[in-house]
Amino acid sequence: MKELKKIFQQNEAWAQQARKEDPEFFNRLSSVQKPDYLWIGCADSRVPANQICGLQPGQVFVHRNVANLVVHTDINCLSVLQYAVEVLQVKHVIVCGHYGCGGVLAALDDKPLGLIDNWIRNIRDVLDLHSRYLEKIGDPKERGRRLVELNVATQVTNLGNTTIVQDAWARGQSLTIHGWVYSLKNGLLKDLDLCISDKTALSKAHRLTRPE
Ligand code: CO
Numbered sequence: 001m002k003e004l005k006k007i008f009q010q011n012e013a014w015a016q017q018a019r020k021e022d023p024e025f026f027n028r029l030s031s032v033q034k035p036d037y038l039w040i041g042c043a044d045s046r047v048p049a050n051q052i053c054g055l056q057p058g059q060v061f062v063h064r065n066v067a068n069l070v071v072h073t074d075i076n077c078l079s080v081l082q083y084a085v086e087v088l089q090v091k092h093v094i095v096c097g098h099y100g101c102g103g104v105l106a107a108l109d110d111k112p113l114g115l116i117d118n119w120i121r122n123i124r125d126v127l128d129l130h131s132r133y134l135e136k137i138g139d140p141k142e143r144g145r146r147l148v149e150l151n152v153a154t155q156v157t158n159l160g161n162t163t164i165v166q167d168a169w170a171r172g173q174s175l176t177i178h179g180w181v182y183s184l185k186n187g188l189l190k191d192l193d194l195c196i197s198d199k200t201a202l203s204k205a206h207r208l209t210r211p212e
Pocket of ligand 1: 042100
């Protein structure tokens with residue numbers, strides 16, 4: 001007997017509905033994927049890339065981890081990025097954070113959480129770098145929101161500094177990287193206006209992620 005029976009029933013209903021709306025849906029998707037976007041987002045169950053963006057299967061390549069980090073030594077994220085940029089030739093890479101992110105808020109807290117502290121250390125580095133600015137913000141909720149934004153901006157510059165993105169720009173490939181933040185409260189995306197398509201724009205954005 002199947003475990004999680006309800007999910008299999010829902011899956012059957014979904015596949016049937018998809019075929020009803022478009023009889024060629026699965027035939028088309030099983031032969032090729034040609035997404036224009038790579039989404040690097042948080043693993044949080046409330047932030048599903050496709051639904052938020054109104055995109056169908058096949059339209060967005062997705063990598064998710066705790067607090068949407070782009071770490072220079074993370075072979076998982078870098079492999080996804082390389083495949084998306086070099087094989088799928090996506091046009092846009094989006095780093096999307098979200099307000100109320102547990103990973104980011106954990107960085108503001110001193111409570112030990114075990115192994116994941118090594119991952120969250122990357123956000124604590126962002127926090128340390130901007131501590132003077134963040135300490136001036138009296139409201140803890142607002143401080144958390146600003147750290148979410150600073151974290152996204154930092155990950156966008158990390159992304160731009162990878163060999164994968166640098167090589168793509170060097171060979172003239174059209175590739176723009178973006179920083180967005182999603183609100184759990186109203187379901188809307190906010191563009192942090194970090195649309196970076198070349199090295200000049202990257203160095204400008206890099207300055208934004210330095211302390212004031
Ligand atoms: Co999160």
